[in-house]
């Protein structure tokens with residue numbers, strides 16, 4: 159937010175209080191929330207699930223956060239980093255939103271974080287794991303409800319090493335999410351004596367996997383680690399099985415490989431092990447209540463993206479309650495969020511000084527249409543927040 163807009167918003171809140179006296183809370187200006195998410199392309203389903211989760215939380219709060227009625231503004235970012243700065247400016251400059259909520263794609267999120275920093279706008283990231291968002295770009299106005307790319311990769315590196323595999327090939331999309339997931343995996347796997355013998359990649363959102371699958375077959379590793387998500391993950395899992403690799407070379411991934419995708423992947427996903435901060439069989443009262451409310455509202459089963467959207471609402475609500483809806487109080491907002499325990503369907507978690515969740519990573523195995531939780535891969539895993547001055 160520019161200084162002028164900050165002053166205007168603060169003056170508007172103060173004027174309401176002066177004029178209306180005890181009725182001030184009722185006449186507080188609406189909270190303008192800018193949703194910047196993918197509604198088309200490979201990650202469209204992820205964007206929709208995040209919006210559903212966020213709206214569910216807001217509606218459970220009677221349509222208000224921090225005492226202010228929520229008004230939504232939306233932009234389809236198409237998961238296209240080249241359009242990201244223009245898209246985020248539509249929300250910040252044209253619509254003058256108080257808060258940005260977005261997005262899914264790490265490259266797009268980095269552009270959002272840069273604009274949020276320059277304009278001092280509050281930003282809640284409900285998926286994109288770009289390490290830089292809670293690394294060098296961290297700040298009191300930026301918080302994430304999801305994960306850093308390093309986290310599930312690192313958790314899975316420990317699991318694959320414990321399974322006794324020695325030589326692994328990695329395969330992913332060539333952009334921050336893929337590169338950083340693989341980096342996290344390597345850090346844990348190689349620390350335990352494993353070796354990544356080949357890194358394979360293709361540009362996002364390309365799904366022509368055939369040549370790379372042939373290379374995996376020729377390399378004959380003990381196992382494969384991968385990051386793919388959304389529609390690309392569906393095609394990868396199906397192609398891996400169709401190439402005859404599934405029988406001989408176990409496939410591991412960060413959990414996005416099989417989350418929100420199992421209907422489409424069918425039996426080709428059966429048995430795949432992944433690590434993620436959510437699963438389908440937690441069976442806790444908190445998760446059961448969330449799943450029931452989500453299913454009733456949307457006639458759909460929730461996935462990790464829906465949970466992250468819901469928790470973006472919870473984090474925003476927690477911070478805004480502490481500052482009574484005054485979005486100009488960034489330091490107080492951040493302090494409140496970092497003191498809180500977020501009562502998430504995934505299980506309770508805290509937020510680090512860098513603004514990233516400190517949370518358990520579950521080991522999940524696909525069984526039928528579920529990512530069944532079969533253990534905890536990493537307990538209370540915190541991102542190292544490299545480059546964040548606040549941590």
Ligand code: BEZ
Nearest residue numbers: 262263264286287335387
């Ligand atoms: C990312 O780009 O950060 C991302 C996209 C989909 C799932 C997980 C991470």
